[in-house]
Amino acid sequence: MASKLLHRVRAVSARLKYSRTLSPTLAAFASSRLLSDVAPSASTSPAPQSSGSSDKFEHNAKSSSVRSSLKDPELAKFSAIADTWWDSGGPFKPLHLMNPTRLAFIRSTLCRHFGKDPSSARPFEGMKIVDVGCGGGILSEPLARMGASVTGVDAVDKNIKIARIHADLDPVTSTIEYCCTTAEKLVEEQRKFDAVISLEVIEHVADPAEFCQSLSALTIPEGALVISTINRSMRAYATAIVAAEYLLHWLPKGTHQWLSFLTPEELVLILQRSSICVKEMAGFVYNPLTGRWSLSDDVSVNFIAFGTKNSQ
């Protein structure tokens, strides 16, 4: 059943790639990672895993130049709003609002797993963390303030530039390493991290299973992986698509494709096959009265999962 789903997801994502137009608020949710992760792999589409990674990466390099010529109007559009990544009232507002809640989950799960002091101001001191699909760095910077040595990767060059400039404003965050690259490329460089974090990315990649393999390959044995995404539930359809896109206009119509969402069960299964054991899962709920997000047991719309890599 899962494989059937994956096929469907793949097909949908490939379709998506060409039909969708990128607009400011799409980027807010998708964080432009769509471009970074989808573009290369979608063009190689169902390329069998055995085809050898080096081939694939060469292809990536080629396709990225193809991509920029193809997607020029969209890249231009995105570049125009990339400057607003750090405007907490701007197009990325939904992400800014959600950020403290996501970080609270990451803080508590990682502190527990790595035995760090949760009352410390810099609990992640000495830990290496990678933020896959870092966008303008709104997750990378808090992680760095919490003491981690952070690597932020994003395939969109402009994002990386914005992230770099912003991080340099504060000596604490200026230590972040930003690279315009992909998870696959990091795997090839044999980079390893204590924790791998990729938020709101997987629903936009062409092949979630392959993506999870890469994330897992970046994680040290007994290391941690955190992924967040949107559930493929009726409520998610009603809230993330109908309400957010059509009624509230938080996101442009067509931002999310319901069929490309993963249910928590599917995510657990995919991660299991990548030697990641999911230990904890939580939902995000939005309170329209306070305008704030909070953690809950309700995983029916937005959810976040924490897993650890098997020791072997």
Next chain:
Amino acid sequence: MNRFIRKSFAVNLGGIRVRSRCLCGAAAAGPSGSIRQSNHGQEQQCSGTSIAQYDIAIVGGGMVGMSLACSLASMPLTKHLNVAIIDSNPALVNGIRINKQDPPDPRVSTITPATTSMFRDIGAWQYLQPYRHAYFDQMQVWDYTGLGYTRYHARDVDKDSLGCVVENKVLQSSLLLCIQNADFQKRIFPSRLVSMSLNPGLKSKQMDGISSEISRADLAKLHLSDGTCLYAKLVVGADGSKSQVRELAGFKTTGWNYSQNAVICTVEHASENQCAWQRFLPAGPIALLPMGDNFSNIVWTMNPKEALDRKSMTEIDFVKTVNHALDHGFGPHPTSSLLGKGNIFSWFGAGVPTSGNGGFEIPPKVVKLASERMVFPLSLRHANDYVSKHVALIGDAAHTVHPLAGQGVNLGFGDAFALSRVIGEAIAVGMDIGEASLLKKYEAERKPANIAMMAILDGFQKAYSVDFGPLNILRAAGFHAANYISPLKRSIISYASGEQRLPLFT
């Protein structure tokens, strides 16, 4: 550019370490440095590389500002912060000497049990304990019409006390000792804030192209009257009702001046007073607060002309008018029932334990004046916003209330603790502490509470500024209701002791 930032950061760190060690040295040098800096001279004095950077700059080292510093120093998530305290009051560097033998200072605050427990949490209570502080467990409020009164007892809310009266200088010195003994990176600047730029890097770049300034774009830059400049991620305005930070940040305020002044002084009784008394007179309320050792504090609200008269009259005459105002003056003592024998409120209280509602009592006589008389104008002022990027207002800078129930400073302490908690939460999730969205959380928490208290106190003030028969009866009925309907009474006491929000406003 990167390298430059790291370098200057290293310099800053070094500077800070040295500075916190030679705090005493700076202290000695502080007050002697004359303040003759004028506005135009600052820019030249602030050279790019030597400017120190702080996490938080607290402008105003009064009770509220210091309580913020103490609270930050006491929490594991915030104690690493590097804080600048800006206040030209020499006491901050020289310390405050309190002679226990002196009669109490007339400037006092009634701190609520909620504030007391906050002081314990931040570790300042141990420094307050040795000095004079008077708990009271009873309160009587009545008015001049003789129609109503109400008596509260701490037992009504299962508490030991309703509040504690402490001299401001004792509060201030305990907070100062607390911060001095805390393991905390702070520096006191004995100076005044002159100007503030909230986007300094960008501006300077356009003006004179100093590239070093770009790296500071995300900080506030402060210019002090002694020519010092400093950068801070967050500037906290704790500089009172005429807040310079509020003006410089361009926050608008709403409010009005009451055409009233408060006369305050310390008085002495023949025996110890253990109850807080408040009587509403035609021109405003008079309050008599126990100070311990036969002393009480008086806060008497009246029109400005009267206030001047009362201040200049002889001591003997003044004591006479005080006793008159607290006893038979302006009207008779209230009787315990409003409408003769058939008291309409008596059956409300029937099912509820009366918990020692004593009858009406007359306050103890004042025998002599024990301090000078001071006169303060009263006003109500509320900042429309408490926060913007890099700026937050706390205490009187955000809201000045009628001193009617001694709530002003408690609201300020509430602000300080709320702000430090919000900062701690932000640090827990790695946020930039100057971020407006974070600061908004503080505002959302405090504004409703402060506005509710202001509205209640203002309403009280207005209700008593009119002497009109039917209204007097209504007010008296209000007192009776409050005296007899226990749940209502309980919630009023809880509210006044800072423990809960009035259900109406939540």
